Amino acid sequence: MEENFLEFAKTYAQGLWISSAIFAALALYRLYLVVKTKAHRKWIFKVKTDFFVYGLKFYFFLGLLAFLADIPVWFLSVAQFRAIAPALPLNILIFVLTWISVQEIILCFTVSDSLINQFIKRILFFLVSIFCSTSFILAAFIVPGTYQFPNDSTLVRLDMPVNGTWMAANAGQEKWVNYHNNFAPQNFAIDLIKLNEEERFFTNSGSDTLDFFSFGDSVFAPTNAVVYKVVDGFPAQVVSKGIDTINPAGNYIELDLGLNQFLFLAHLKAGSIAVNEGDTITVGQFLALAGNSGNTTFPHLHIHIQDRPTINDTLAKGLPFLFNNIQRKRYLNWTRPEFPYLIRNDKFKK
Numbered sequence: 001m002e003e004n005f006l007e008f009a010k011t012y013a014q015g016l017w018i019s020s021a022i023f024a025a026l027a028l029y030r031l032y033l034v035v036k037t038k039a040h041r042k043w044i045f046k047v048k049t050d051f052f053v054y055g056l057k058f059y060f061f062l063g064l065l066a067f068l069a070d071i072p073v074w075f076l077s078v079a080q081f082r083a084i085a086p087a088l089p090l091n092i093l094i095f096v097l098t099w100i101s102v103q104e105i106i107l108c109f110t111v112s113d114s115l116i117n118q119f120i121k122r123i124l125f126f127l128v129s130i131f132c133s134t135s136f137i138l139a140a141f142i143v144p145g146t147y148q149f150p151n152d153s154t155l156v157r158l159d160m161p162v163n164g165t166w167m168a169a170n171a172g173q174e175k176w177v178n179y180h181n182n183f184a185p186q187n188f189a190i191d192l193i194k195l196n197e198e199e200r201f202f203t204n205s206g207s208d209t210l211d212f213f214s215f216g217d218s219v220f221a222p223t224n225a226v227v228y229k230v231v232d233g234f235p236a237q238v239v240s241k242g243i244d245t246i247n248p249a250g251n252y253i254e255l256d257l258g259l260n261q262f263l264f265l266a267h268l269k270a271g272s273i274a275v276n277e278g279d280t281i282t283v284g285q286f287l288a289l290a291g292n293s294g295n296t297t298f299p300h301l302h303i304h305i306q307d308r309p310t311i312n313d314t315l316a317k318g319l320p321f322l323f324n325n326i327q328r329k330r331y332l333n334w335t336r337p338e339f340p341y342l343i344r345n346d347k348f349k350k
């Protein structure tokens, strides 16, 4: 980890620019070689060759299609996370990789003489197409899972517990988009971070809790409930150094929603909790301020619902939940789906 989030964001951006430049140079060089040797390259339908070449070309073609499908999911959902990467180099890298895959897909329909005649070329092509295509195809198997979410009319529906525009830094059904899902009680948990108008989540150097827009922002009841438990008194962690693994939730409010559903709002700011155990609360009621207490690297709001009351009870299971009345931006446009769920990098507002 870099010294602060600004340094981290710069390093991230540099990495994206460098990768884009390397991949673009490779793609151009490949194009140059193809043009230079075009007299020795023919459309696959016009050559007579063996099944070895046809079969590998076909397998490479399938692998490239899978790669094309992997690109948006990897960069827009799985890769954490878009608020830290400037949009321009990220979009350029996506563009360059798309260009490479389209170029290679077209070249799959051509065969060069050397591939037919040279033993070493055949072995190289065999290795490249088996290795690349197999990894791309395997990666494509995680693609549908990252979008999926239980679709059941009995799922809990919550109001947005915050105001303004926020982003899900970790959320969804799959481990690929939600590290919480490695631990059953926190299945479907989400981490929320507040964004400003430029869709950034911190200002200045991002080394102080106050640099984060989430810190000190009001948290409201996402549903009618009874306050089951309140834990307060843990200080805000130093940014990037938060390792209170003994009290991972820090200051938190636990709400009893009935039907063995217990909702946790965690990492709250010390001394800000405005409700007491046993209170009956109504949706929209002010509860506390978001903070950076517990096991957290930077200020954010953590929400999850368990089927047992003790936090992180290893016998508990995390439960999925949907939202009422929110607009969501996944990839490109703001939409207002009916009872949406969130996956990593989704932005949302009322």
Ligand SMILES: [Zn+2]
Binding pocket: 180, 189, 190, 191, 302, 303
């Ligand atoms: Zn969390």
